[in-house]
Amino acid sequence: MEGLNVSDANLIVHLHPSKSNNIYDAILRELSSLLFKFNENFDGVVLAYEFNILDKNAKILIGIHPFFGVRLKAKLLLFSPKPDMLLEGKVVKLSQGSIHLIVLGFSSATIIDEDIREEFLFKTKHEEEVFISKFHKRHVIKIGNMLRFLVKSFDEEILHISGSLVPPHTGSIWWLDRHSKEVSQPDRGNKSREAEEETILQANGTVGGTEVFSINNDHKIKKSKRKRIREES
């Protein structure tokens, strides 16, 4: 699945002196406030983090006295879905007009009928609503299935994804994995795994009590590769 990456970030967390007796907890609280929210500085949703305190001597901040800044090196797991990425989600509801999924257990996604390729027909089988492929009878989409779909748009406010099943390499993962040769699937899914190399993206800004002064984000490199693949094909 695309859209997930690990970034190294150098952060300064601003803490109130009242928190000075338990710095570690205070940092956890600050970083936890970033979770499950889209953050422009990181260009994604922070899903998890780990950090090391760089310097035991915190710096008293001029201008926002009495706060003091603690420098951290953090590893952030980011979720940044972009249009045309391939994501995976679990089907939680089906109707003739739409398929509802949940991605990574927290982000909702919907594929409306216009974005479901005509190959799929909506049927009710044994009181169960399913989408069945006209060409491959075993390619079935039903509640509980894992689905691979294309991102059309991502609402950063509510973290809602609008998806599409138009490309042929989308559909039930179970079926796609067994019939990968039958569909012209671009060599895209594997690319996400190799993208551990990182480019440095400088970002400046303040997130709540956390200041981001540099972030290594591997997501950008994947995007450029993808573009290259598209150009080549």
Added chain:
Amino acid sequence: MGVEIMNVEAEFHEMEEAVLSDKDVDFHVRDILKSVSLGDCDMYNQLVAVMHRKKRVAPDEVALLVASLKSLDEAVSCIDDQHGSLLASILGMNLWNHGSDVMDALLDLIVNLATTSGKYVDLCLEMLVGNFTPPSSFINILNHPRGITKKEQVLSRVHSTLGRITNLVPLATLRLSTLVIQKKPSHFSKEFILAMYVENMLRLESGDLGEYVRSAMLSSVVDLLIDLDLEIGWDDILHDDSSKGIFKMELEDIDETTDDELKGDIELPRELSRKSLGRNEHAEKLDSLMVLTFEYLESCEAGGRLTKVFEVLLQSFQKTILPAYKSKFAQFVIFYSCALDPDNCGFRFANMLADIFFCNVRPQFERMMAVAYLASYLSRGRFLSTSVVVDMLKRLVGWCLDYCRMQEGEGRPNAHNVFYSGCQAIMYVLCFRMRSFVDVLQLKSQLFVILTHQLSPLKVCLPTVVMEFLRQAKAASLFTISENFDFDDYLESELSRAFGGMERLDMFFPFDPCLLKRSDRYLRPHFVYWSMVRPTYDDDDEEGSGDDDEDMAKSFQEFDLDEFDGALNKMSITPKMSTRMPSRIRPSTSPESL
């Protein structure tokens, strides 16, 4: 408008007569929605008008509405920002005004609207939260069978729909919490609105979303209780006869008392207080919300969730109730939770209060409030075992003893406020629990050191408490180790009101009997009233005789706090010759002691 509606009906009737399939209707509605972007709004406006009608009586009108809602449900992906009037009409519909068919169709549409594009989640949640309370026209029938049925029909659907939306959009839970708190009616709202809303908040906590919304919902309910509590001024309940001591004032409610002997001794001030509170609108609101909360706590206990809920309540207590200046009633929510589970919750609460009191870095005000709560709690909690009370007293006495050892000289009383509040707490608890304490020899000697220290707590603490304590201590021969201890030498001095400060924290007894009538019924079985306490002295021999002390001390050992239940009817009531307070000092700021 009327003509327009007729047209709509005609259109739809035409469609029905042509025997259109559901699919045809769905396509038709899609076309209507899509035509808006092309500037053709005629049919669209007619569709909006169908949604907009307030009163529907005829079955065909209801059928038309249900059909329209179902078609919109199928075409929901076509609804966007250009259909503002349609969205407003749908979201403006009130479930309470419709029957089951319309409610079900509307809620299916709401679920789809919320989950399909994501951008209408907030509006849909807001609509559902708006249906937590009925329109004002329902006030009169809410208690009738029809009203109760309707309420259940609506609320069960609202909550199940919230569950359906959050299943499809997990992060909607966070938004729901925020929204429910934002939309919470102000404490000036009508009682039935407040009660219904709180009921829904608690229902939300009890449901599948409980794990995620618990903290927000319970904290918000406690905030509301405190808001109401603080609206009830002390003036509303102060009908005070300051010639009476704090222990003499308190008696159970006349209506509830089964002991006829008690009736003759009902104190006038307390009755006045309750009557005056009865007219207080805020008190009535608070009373009904407290009852709701008590019932909810009972259901938590039955469902085995009380421990989780109590953790949130404890945090809320620390954040909201403890810092509130002399909260009068809201604290009984915690008290009742403790009563339901004394071994866990009851002990946790006492421990937390003690920890706050002992914590040097906490503000003095907070520490004094905490020990006032602790003293009142240990004295009044009938459910507390003797061992818990004695353990807490040991901790308090130990702390006071350490404090004494570190001090030299008398100093100004207000420099040792925390110490005096600790001493007063010990004496107050002992007034209620002297019999449980007489056997603990080590504590007796430690207490003697504290009370005879140069800081002279007996001269500084509230005279009524000191005198009642000394009277019982004398009768119980608590300090037989010293013949020099003069029990009568500790009269009120100029220092005696100093340590409480301007806030008079020395006179704060937070768990004095609850004056809210309906809430009191829940609390009564778990409460130690002063009339239930068996002082160590004999009422008929008020002055006490030194010769009898030894005999009395022996007799104490036959009793234990746990025997109060059985012995209740035999007990003496308030001491007839209790100590008199100087009239210039109020005996207590607690309601029933006035």
